[in-house]
Amino acid sequence: MSKQVEIASILPRESAAVSAWDLFVQLDRITHRFGSRTVFEGVTEAAQEGEILVVSGANGSGKSTLLRIIAGLLTPTSGRAIVSAAGTELNGAQRRRLIGYVAPDLVLYRELTGAENLQFFAELHGVRADRAMLVDLLTRVGLRGRGRDAVGGYSSGMRQRLKYAFALLHDPPILLLDEPTANLDTNGVAIVEEIVKAQQMRPGGGLTIVATNEPRELEWSARRVHLGPGA
């Protein structure tokens, strides 16, 4: 399927002729408060396809909140998080189709197996999830042979791997990763690094935004937003 056709299905008709995603995320003076507590104030940054943007800051500085705002899950108190493709700002439904999201508070259904979870979410995304596709995906995240096990029986590391399969199901050009290597062993960390590298190298360009404090992950990009004191 050509990129033009994919974009045509997501963007307004007048934008359908563009040949690449032309992704752009712009954080425009974003401030967020929970009650009277200001989490962060005036965050301004931009990132485009092929780039990795690292969001760092102490615990409680609002890294996860900022990722939720970018994903369209949360409305900031003031300012805007503009996610655009081919010069067109994406609405909620379009963001759902173009964004893959991994976070500690993302939970999949414990009562279903790994494969059943992926099949269910694939159906929601309009992706044809045949057996070969699921095997590919599970192999990619290091869960080959565990697809028929109930997620309730997975270890925390296996659940983190399954979250990556969930995020990659619809082949999204934008990845939002909150604490991307939490609970993962050395092999799992290597898988995540491979996913991030593949995302950066994907044809048409992918965009990755990472919220972390891990020194190794901070090195993934020089493009950073630091939240909290000294920001």
Place this chain on the structure above:
Amino acid sequence: MIRGAVQPDAAGWASQARALFLKDVRAELRTRVALSSVGLFTFAALLLIALATRVLKETLTVDLARLPEAVTSEQIRAHMLPAWDDPGKMGLLWVLLIFSAFAGLAHSFVHEEEAGTTLALRLSMAPGAVYAGKLCFNLAVVLCVAAIATPAYVLITGLHTGPIAEFLVLMIAGCLGLGAVATIVAALAAKARGTGGLFGALGLPLLIVFELMLLNAANTLYGGDVTPLQSIKDFGGLISYSVLLIAVSAVTFHFVWEE
């Protein structure tokens, strides 16, 4: 590159709702969270009703105000009525159905919220589709409860159903309304990290109107001199309220669903 790229016609609203409904059915058959609470409540309530009404359903009563001053036993016998009439039995049937349904339906959204799976849903589907999927599941639960409990209740209490077509319309319309009320109230309660108490408080205004409509329609069955126009008005009122509630809930659901 993973196979199975996003299709041009990505999942629409209806197929997302269908997928959520099927997922809920599969998860329910596996965990039986709602089934066990609904089943236990229904069984216990039916057992209590059967034991408590063994004497009551045979008992006759008389309205003393209708008797003359000097009265004979024949006159008393002529004025005797069943102590527990059909509208009363119908009322108790709906008490049973409402409580059974609420015992199970509270799980629909609260379970998602407590398990933390709402984030995955919000990342993957439109709010309207979530509402539709949950409504379908809740309607299925209510209809199953009604289909099992109503015949048992009729046998136990000797309830006269009246004209069977009208009785069926009443039951289906009532289940539709009950499912609609329970779905939106469960969503509100889940968002408020609610407990059973909050669930009840939030649902009260919606439930009271539903009950009034239901009562009107149920009285039509036993009214005797009810005109067809009155019947249509009462049944139509119940169905219209249910449809209106579903439409308003679907339109406003994203305010509840989104943070």
